Every structure is written in structure tokens, then in C-alpha cells.
Amino acid sequence: MAWCGLDSVLLYWDDVLLMVGTSGDSVSYFNDEPVIFIPECDGVRVLSNTTMEFVQRVPDSTVSIFKIGSTSPASLLFDALDHFDRRSAKVLVSLFANSCALLSYLD
Numbered sequence: 001m002a003w004c005g006l007d008s009v010l011l012y013w014d015d016v017l018l019m020v021g022t023s024g025d026s027v028s029y030f031n032d033e034p035v036i037f038i039p040e041c042d043g044v045r046v047l048s049n050t051t052m053e054f055v056q057r058v059p060d061s062t063v064s065i066f067k068i069g070s071t072s073p074a075s076l077l078f079d080a081l082d083h084f085d086r087r088s089a090k091v092l093v094s095l096f097a098n099s100c101a102l103l104s105y106l107d
Contacts, residue, residue: 002039003039005043005056008021008057010046010055012037013031015030016029017029017031017035031048033050043056061074
């Protein structure tokens with residue numbers, strides 16, 4: 001058992017890694033070999049005989065960008081960047097339609 005950042009715990013038993021958050025939500029991973037935990041300030045390094053993985057909770061800022069149907073200013077900018085990279089004219093529509101929200105984000 002090890003703390004994984006400030007608000008979750010990583011548990012290991014019977015080839016299962018279980019990450020449990022403060023609200024009771026959990027994520028499980030299966031592992032075929034024994035592991036050792038090395039706690040870090042923002043996550044846990046999980047060492048086995050063949051691999052080294054870093055497990056951490058997804059930051060709220062990342063969730064706000066990639067959550068389905070998100071209308072956060074960061075998500076709108078990411079969507080505009082995606083249209084820009086594809087050389088789509090929708091980048092202008094996306095930026096102008098959401099200019100008020102984007103300006104409030106810059107303040």
C-alpha cells in the first residue's frame with residue numbers, strides 16, 4: 001500500500017493493483033508478476049522484474065479539457081488548436097463563437 005499523490009491510495013494484492021480516490025472511486029490494473037512501490041510526491045513508481053511504470057491521478061485541469069462535452073475555456077482552446085492543425089475553417093468559428101468565455105479565461 002502507498003499514497004499516490006495527495007488524494008489517492010494504491011493497493012496491491014493477488015496480481016491486482018487498485019487505486020482508490022477520496023470519493024471512493026477506484027481503478028484496477030492487472031499485473032502478472034510481483035511489484036514494489038516507490039512513493040513519489042505526485043504518484044507511485046511501480047517496479048516489477050521486467051517493467052517500471054509511474055501511476056498518478058489525472059489532474060483536474062486535464063479532466064476539464066478532455067471530459068466529454070466540456071465547455072471549459074481550456075477545452076475550447078484545445079478544440080480550436082485541433083481545427084487549426086487540420087487546417088479547418090472551423091477554427092475561426094470556434095474562436096469567435098466562444099470569444100467571451102476565452103477572454104474571461106485570460107483574466
